[in-house]
Structures are given as C-alpha cells and as structure tokens.
Amino acid sequence: MGARAAFAAILLATSPPGAAPAQGPAPRIVEVTAERFEFWPSEIVVAHGEEVELRIRSDDTMHGFRIVGAGTNLLIPKRGKGYAVARFTGSQPGRYTFECSRMCGAGHNFMRGVLVVRPAGAAGR
Amino acid sequence: MRLPCLKPWFLACALAPLVLGTPWSAVAQETDSGFPTTGPLSGYMDFHFNKADGEDPVLDFHRFVLLLNHGFSPRLRFVGELELEHAFVEGLEASGEIELEQAYIDFLLSRPLNVRAGMLLMPVGIINERHEPPVYNGVERPFVDTVIVPSTWFDVGAGVHGELGAWRYRAYAVAPLNAIEFTAEEGIRGGRQKGSQANVRNIAYTARAEYRAIRALTLGASVWTGESSFAAPRLDTGVTVGELDARFRRNRLELRWQFAQVAISDAARLNDVLERTTGVSPNIARTMRGFYSEAAYRVWNAGAPRDLVAFVRYENFDTQFRMPEGFVPLKEFDRDAWVTGLTYYPDPDLAVKADYVYLRNQSGLFPNRHLFNLGLGWWF
Numbered sequence: 001m002g003a004r005a006a007f008a009a010i011l012l013a014t015s016p017p018g019a020a021p022a023q024g025p026a027p028r029i030v031e032v033t034a035e036r037f038e039f040w041p042s043e044i045v046v047a048h049g050e051e052v053e054l055r056i057r058s059d060d061t062m063h064g065f066r067i068v069g070a071g072t073n074l075l076i077p078k079r080g081k082g083y084a085v086a087r088f089t090g091s092q093p094g095r096y097t098f099e100c101s102r103m104c105g106a107g108h109n110f111m112r113g114v115l116v117v118r119p120a121g122a123a124g125r
Numbered sequence: 126m127r128l129p130c131l132k133p134w135f136l137a138c139a140l141a142p143l144v145l146g147t148p149w150s151a152v153a154q155e156t157d158s159g160f161p162t163t164g165p166l167s168g169y170m171d172f173h174f175n176k177a178d179g180e181d182p183v184l185d186f187h188r189f190v191l192l193l194n195h196g197f198s199p200r201l202r203f204v205g206e207l208e209l210e211h212a213f214v215e216g217l218e219a220s221g222e223i224e225l226e227q228a229y230i231d232f233l234l235s236r237p238l239n240v241r242a243g244m245l246l247m248p249v250g251i252i253n254e255r256h257e258p259p260v261y262n263g264v265e266r267p268f269v270d271t272v273i274v275p276s277t278w279f280d281v282g283a284g285v286h287g288e289l290g291a292w293r294y295r296a297y298a299v300a301p302l303n304a305i306e307f308t309a310e311e312g313i314r315g316g317r318q319k320g321s322q323a324n325v326r327n328i329a330y331t332a333r334a335e336y337r338a339i340r341a342l343t344l345g346a347s348v349w350t351g352e353s354s355f356a357a358p359r360l361d362t363g364v365t366v367g368e369l370d371a372r373f374r375r376n377r378l379e380l381r382w383q384f385a386q387v388a389i390s391d392a393a394r395l396n397d398v399l400e401r402t403t404g405v406s407p408n409i410a411r412t413m414r415g416f417y418s419e420a421a422y423r424v425w426n427a428g429a430p431r432d433l434v435a436f437v438r439y440e441n442f443d444t445q446f447r448m449p450e451g452f453v454p455l456k457e458f459d460r461d462a463w464v465t466g467l468t469y470y471p472d473p474d475l476a477v478k479a480d481y482v483y484l485r486n487q488s489g490l491f492p493n494r495h496l497f498n499l500g501l502g503w504w505f
Contacts, residue, residue, distance in 0.1 A: 079473040080428020
C-alpha cells in the first residue's frame with residue numbers, strides 16, 4: 001500500500017468556505033461528509049490518471065483525514081467552520097485507505113474509507 | 126438453546142489476526158510514522174437537573190467518562206472507555222457506578238473485514254453505540270433505548286466489522302444475559318453481565334447492518350440472541366432482541382425512528398423458578414416492545430455558537446407486551462411518552478439541553494408524570 005501510495009500526487013490544504021483551490025487543471029470535486037463515526041461516501045472511485053478534489057466537511061466535531069501510507073494528514077474543521085481540501089491523483093491503480101486521524105470518540109476506528117483507482121478503461125465510478 | 130460447540134469459533138475469532146498472514150505483510154509495507162501513539166485523552170460528561178412533579182428537584186453529575194486510546198501500529202489499536210456514573214461510588218448501582226464500558230483491540234485488516242475483541246458495545250439500536258450527549262436530543266436518552274434496548278449495553282466478546290459497498294456491519298460473539306435479573310419494569314436491563322467474570326457457558330451472538338446508499342438516509346437493523354439461563358440450569362431461557370431504525374437528515378431537518386422487540390422463551394418457567402426462590406413472581410413478559418419517532422429542526426443554523434435545535438419525540442414502550450400463559454400484564458408498565466425540548470450548541474461538542482416529558486401509563490392506579498429536565502453535556 002505504502003509503495004503504491006507514493007505514486008499518488010496529493011495536495012492537502014484546509015480552506016474556509018469559498019476559498020480558491022490551488023492552481024492547475026480543474027479536478028473533479030467530490031463532497032465528503034465526516035461525522036462520528038463515518039465518512040460519506042466511504043468509497044470514492046477515481047479513474048486512472050484522474051485528479052479529484054475532496055472537499056471534506058464535518059457535521060459535528062473536528063476530525064482528521066489521513067490517507068494511509070501516503071504520509072498525508074489534515075484536520076477537518078468543526079461543523080460550520082469550513083471544510084478541508086485534499087487533492088488526489090489516481091496515478092496508480094489500487095485501493096488507498098483513508099481514515100479519521102483525530103481521536104473523535106469510542107467509535108473512532110470505524111471512520112475509514114477507501115479511494116479506489118480503477119485501471120484505464122474500467123467501468124464504474 | 127446451548128451452543129457449546131461454537132466456543133472454539135469464539136476463540137478462533139479472537140485469535141484469527143494472529144495467524145492471518147496477508148494483513149501482516151501489508152503492515153510491513155506501512156510507511157506512516159507516528160506509531161506507536163498514545164492519546165490524546167478524550168471523553169464526555171453529562172450534568173443534569175431533573176424535576177418530576179411531586180418530587181424534589183435533583184442535580185446529578187450523571188456521567189464522567191474518559192476515553193483512552195493507543196495505536197500499536199496503523200492496524201492495531203486499543204480504545205477504552207471508563208465511566209463514573211452519578212459522581213460517587215458506594216457499592217450499589219443506585220448510588221453510583223464505575224463501569225468499563227469499552228476496552229477493545231481492533232485488528233484493522235481491510236475495509237470489508239476487521240476483527241475486534243475485548244469489552245464491546247452491543248451494536249443494537251441508534252443510541253447504544255453513539256450515546257454521547259451531543260449526539261441525541263433530550264436530556265436523558267430515549268426510554269426505548271433504556272428499557273427495551275438496555276443502553277449502555279456492553280459486554281465481553283469478539284467479532285468482526287467492516288464495510289461492503291453501501292453496507293456497514295458488525296457481528297460479535299459475546300457473553301449472554303443473566304435471565305434471573307430480568308424485571309417487569311426494566312425488562313432485560315438488569316441481566317447485563319458487563320464483562321465482570323461473565324459466565325460464558327453459553328455464547329450469545331449479535332449483529333448489526335447499516336445501509337447508507339444516499340447521504341441523507343441511514344437504515345439499520347440489529348439482532349442479539351442468546352441462551353440466558355446459565356444461573357438456573359434447569360431453565361432454557363432464550364432471549365432475542367430485534368431492532369430496526371432509520372435516520373434521515375437533510376438541511377435543517379432530522380428525523381429518527383426506531384422499533385425494538387425482545388422475545389423471551391420459557392418465560393413462564395422463569396417466573397415460576399424466581400417465585401420459588403424469592404417468594405414473589407417477577408412477572409416477566411415473553412415479549413417486550415417499544416418504538417419511537419423523533420422530528421428535529423435546526424431553527425438557528427448559522428453554526429456554533431448560533432446553533433439551536435427544537436425537537437419532539439413520541440415513544441411507546443411496554444415491558445409487559447405479551448405475557449406467558451397464566452400471567453396477567455401489569456398495565457403500569459405499558460407506557461408512552463411525549464418529549465419535547467431544545468438543544469443549543471455553543472460549540473459542536475457542547476450541548477445545552479432543556480426538555481419537558483409527559484410520561485403516561487395505562488394503569489388507572491398510577492398517575493401520569495410530568496418531568497422537566499435541564500442538561501449540560503460535552504464531548505472532546
């Protein structure tokens with residue numbers, strides 16, 4: 001997992017509502033909700049070579065967003081305080097686990113999801 | 126129904142991660158730093174003012190809970206929850222309790238399959254696994270989640286959890302209930318062994334599935350089943366708890382609905398045995414049932430500290446719903462309640478609550494009750 005994740009280019013930032021994203025070709029935007037104790041959606045499909053911008057908003061407390069093996073980690077602000085932005089490029093087909101990285105309660109370990117990078121030509125998103 | 130032959134499965138489940146090779150090879154590839162890691166300390170607290178008509182008001186520091194956690198590695202994690210109830214302990218539950226409500230190791234193997242072992246929350250209903258005060262409306266937890274589903278319901282065990290597409294599941298083998306502690310008023314609540322030298326001559330099984338294909342809606346179904354008469358060997362008291370629930374949230378509106386039913390086999394003989402032992406029949410039902418519907422609206426939606434929710438909830442619950450042959454239901458335990466109030470969030474993790482409860486029963490002998498409650502709950 002760690003070796004494959006190294007192929008994925010990831011730009012992470014925390015932005016207030018309406019903040020301008022980083023420069024570059026417009027990525028597909030995926031709205032993600034975090035709340036105790038789940039992400040929705042918890043499975044995000046990315047085409048090989050596609051870049052997505054994850055806009056992660058909390059419905060309750062401050063959560064974390066970490067892509068396992070990628071060395072990336074950011075905080076998701078509390079409800080009503082904006083959202084976090086993570087950019088992910090599906091440079092290599094595979095499954096990249098993400099999880100809450102800030103202890104948010106006894107069900108914290110349930111807060112996991114996966115970025116699925118499909119090989120070129122594979123159907124389904 | 127005794128299932129001693131399944132005990133090896135129970136053990137195998139707990140030990141499976143120690144012999145599964147594939148996940149461990151994945152661990153070897155982990156590049157994340159920061160492990161092992163301990164903390165930070167977290168927890169939640171719940172402070173109440175309760176006033177029932179005809180009774181003196183009460184101030185109660187109901188719950189003081191500390192959460193401990195440690196990550197041995199990204200895939201091996203411990204979570205513990207230690208709770209002090211009613212701020213003081215003097216040996217009996219009525220005055221206070223220290224409870225180890227959760228203490229488990231998670232073996233995080235893959236999205237569809239993970240293993241958990243230790244002191245577990247039973248995955249039954251909306252509240253039991255998410256019982257922290259900012260999560261629900263009302264100063265006290267719903268009656269159905271107290272009397273029919275005996276939250277906080279926890280015990281020792283092991284099992285699996287994971288996600289498959291839009292489905293989430295948990296399935297555990299756990300210590301059973303102790304049927305001789307059941308009562309007419311509180312149903313199966315007194316039967317929780319709470320992982321304290323729990324008798325596991327018989328094993329109980331519990332599972333929950335949640336379906337979440339769209340953002341606004343969560344559908345859930347839970348079951349708990351186990352033979353629960355180990356303390357009276359001549360009995361064969363099986364208990365099955367079935368539960369369905371739904372949560373819907375869109376914009377300012379949140380709706381919740383839950384239905385739960387408890388079925389107790391051999392309840393007539395259970396009553397007979399307990400009557401011979403104590404001299405009084407406990408009048409335990411063969412079926413207990415409850416449901417509630419709640420509508421909440423965020424009347425102030427500008428984000429904390431401008432965050433206010435109004436809600437109303439109707440609950441109907443009966444711990445004498447179906448009696449074994451020869452037993453008459455006690456109608457004071459056929460109850461319903463209207464609960465309405467406000468939840469104000471000066472911070473998303475801090476809830477200031479006020480509610481009014483009108484609690485009715487079907488007996489002509491016992492008066493209906495009016496209760497006024499204030500609460501302050503926080504979570505960090």
